Amino acid sequence: MKINSNYYWRKLPASLMAVILMLNLILIGNTNVALAEEPTESVVDEVYSVVDEVYNVQASIDESVIDDVYGDQLEESVDSSFTVTEFVYGLNDNDILESMLIDNQGNILFEGLIESNIEGQKVAVFRDVDSGEYILCTLINGVLAGMENINGSNGDVSHNINAIEITGKINGVAQGQTIEIFWEAENGFEGMNSSLQITSNGDGTPFTFKTGPGNYKMKIISENYQEHVSDMQVDASMDLGTIEMVPESNDGDDSSNGGDDSSNGGDDSSNGGDDSSNDGDDSSNDGDDSSNDGDDSSNDGGTSSGGSGSSSDQDNSTTFPDSEIDEAITNSDNDNVELAAPTSREDIQITGSQLSSLISAEKEATININGVKISFDPGQFEFDSDTTLKLSVNEVEKNEATKLIEGTEYNLVDNVYDFNMEKLAGNGVANKLDRFSKALSITIPVPETYWADNNHNRLEVFYFNDATEEWEPLNANHKADVQSLIFNTDHFSKYAVLEKPAVNFNDIQGHWAEEDIINMGSRGFVSGYKDGAFQPNVNITRAEFTAMLASVLGLDKVEFEGISFEDIDSENWYFKAIGQAYKAGIVQGYNDEKFKPNEYITREQMAAMIDNSMNYVSLPGMEQQGVLEMFLDNEKISRWSQSSVKRVVSVELIKGVPSNKGINFAPKELTSRAEATVVLGRFNMMLDTLK
Structure with a gap:
């Protein structure tokens, strides 16, 4: 920071200026003495005495004088704006992120710009925010996911949220009636909430939404039913089970028990549905x-x-x-x-x-x-x-x-x-x-x-x-x-x-690919390790990816006589999967007659295998013009994989990797188990839709 010297002298009191001038004269005089001979002891004492006097004068100056001298200059040199960046993990492509800066009355002052949409992660950025205090409010699919105090006095601010899924069922509400779920933060922001509306199916209406860690109050409201209120601390995915709604016309515990009985009665009627439906059909036929x-x-x-x-x-x-x-x-x-x-x-x-x-x-x-x-x-x-x-x-x-x-x-x-x-x-x-x-x-x-x-x-x-x-x-x-x-x-x-039983891996809670891993694990397409872990961030080998891809394609009935790869043995756990994938034309191996099963797979190798899989099941694919040119590193994409990269990117099975300068494809980068699971999940959704 640079201070204007003329401005400095104009602001100093006259008495202080006189002391400083006297000090300068003494120092100059003694400097001349020093050039001719060693200073005497009395001269040295005189100099130190004056210096002490100056220090005493400086110490007595009122702070307001210093502020008066420097204040305007400081205000001119300090940038009054700052940047807020919010990273939200655990989201998929369909999730909608809304991020805003509000005041204590809930008025929206700034809205975040969603600048990047990396797999499993979305980023909201606020630029040129006026210096001051704000509340950072985050919504995921319209549901409150976080309220955080933000103060930009110390510069730019970065904030992270791991999205957490909340599920449950609501029972007892008449079919077709609207149910409203209010979700309110309880971290000092009373009255700030969001709501989710669903329609009752009459029997265990399911609901699901994503939020962030913290303390919340949940209110469930439906016309002619008592309000259900519960407080909860959210730090991991939660299944709230079945929530019974009690009609307003009933009283106390008896009505609650009556609700349970009617629920059981509903289950009995559904279990006996075959008999009742047959009776109904017979009567309608007659x-x-x-x-x-x-x-x-x-x-x-x-x-x-x-x-x-x-x-x-x-x-x-x-x-x-x-x-x-x-x-x-x-x-x-x-x-x-x-x-x-x-x-x-x-x-x-x-x-x-x-x-x-x-x-x-x-x-x-x-x-x-x-x-x-x-x-x-x-x-x-x-x-x-x-x-x-x-x-x-x-x-x-x-x-x-x-x-x-x-x-x-x-x-x-x-x-x-x-x-x-x-x-x-x-x-x-x-x-x-x-x-x-x-x-x-x-x-x-x-x-x-x-x-x-x-x-x-x-x-x-x-x-x-x-x-x-x-x-x-x-x-x-x-x-x-x-x-x-x-x-x-x-x-x-x-x-x-x-x-099938629910899939539980002990190391994916809060991970950006958690939902995809659970879905693919539930379908039986991916599995974890003996210790219960999935290891989402570990790079995936060519053998592991081939086995997962073969499972998605249902290649278990493909017959093959043998494998010519020198590094594949019939005793290897991946022998059958690679053999079936080779027979189906999904994999080809290297020119040296090796498959290299334990090498990590690159992004362009993954693209080639997915492209071959699309051909195997006769899925349509279109190579859009200019696809490769959108990537800053397009010249690094191998010639043998360029056609495959065009196809899989055109149908959005594989997406680019954002950087500060733009989007890269990163063809030589290795693929993690989480990334592979997300890509195969998209491919499986395409199979479900088109077949």
Whole structure:
């Protein structure tokens, strides 16, 4: 800092100026003496005496004089603005970050600019903030995540938040009624809160949101229900369980108990849902067949002929007149004809001549039996005109289904289904068809509650292996738009949607990729170590990434004879995964006939494997123009990987790495287990959406 000397002298008192002038004269005189001879002892004493006097005068100067001298100069030299940077970890691409500086009355004074969106992290920046005290308010998806005092008197400020997920269920509120959740910070900012609105589904309405560490008060409000209030300290992900809402008309503990009883009653009715629904269907069939026809046709989107198919009470079967099959083929606006059985009917029969009509029209057939759909190519079942194809989907009785699940770590979500297909000859002889030359696609609906959050990731379709008496997973696709799991099979058996245990890794709480790791772990695509850790920040090897990718692609049924890589042995844990990936054209290895399984994978190697995987499953991909040019380090991308990088970046499977100067692709940088999990999670979502 530079002080103006003329300004300094103008501000000094006259008495002080006189003392300083006298000191200068003495010092100058004694300096001349010193040049000729050693100073005498009296001269030295005189000099020190004057110096002491000056110090005493300086000490007596009022501080206001110093402020008067220097104050204006200090004000001119100090920058009155500062910068606030907030880093929020544990977010995904869909999370919305809002960051603002407010005053004590809640007025918004500055809004943060979201400058970078790195995987798992979002950054809000406030520039040129006027010097003073503020409250930094952070919202994640509209929910309060932090309130922090900010003071810029000491310069720029940096603040970090690790996002924490809160989940739970609200029970007892009538279906369709609005529920409002207020989330209020209790760290000295009373009255500052945010709210989340959800609609009750009538039975355990799930909710989920993200917030930051701290002390909070949660209020749940719904019209005609008592307000629920709870205080909590948030420092890690929390599942609040089921919160019972009590109607205002009831009093005290008795009403609460009554709420529990009604909840239990609701569960009993849902458990007995099969019986009640069958009774309802029977009564509706007896009362009005045309009503059932109308429902079925609306479910089939106007292309189904199942609603008016004739039924036989003797065997619960459904048949169709040839004219109706021909009409369905004519009215179908795609390559598929859907035939639906009336509600409560458990099978459908299609004659050989009707199969021939479907084959001639080059149409795929979809059979809908009580919401479970079976899609197949009729060409593999070409029969004589007097031969009939019979498909049945039977719900296994509850007691038997419970016994089949006992002793496992799984929970039954809905029903165990027994699928069967028979070829009925004209003479009445039935031959069971166990294996199919082409895989059939099966769609099983899943209750709506599993799709309100990421709980559906814990679901999987299993088939019961009669030989081993064990349930085996099938790697089904999760279709959120139709709330169903879809899988392919080349044989029929007993199938069920089962809920797997929750995945818990002991080292990912608060990590930016925590949600993706849990979701992918729940699907069974990634796993941790024996000590319960996932080690998200450890670099991933080529073998580990290949194994994870093979799991996502469902390559477990790909057959291969052997591997030519010199550094891969049949005793290696990754032998099968690499062999299957090599057979599928996903990996190729190096020119020296080595795969180098224990080397860490680079970002451009990962891009190449993902690109090969897209080709394997015939997923569309477009190389957008100018993709590589957006990266500052595009010249570092190897020529052999450039096409792959273009494709995976164009469909946003892999994103760039922000820097101070712009965006890099960092092709030679190594990939962590967390980064690989996030990329594969995006790829799996693409598979679920497009398949």
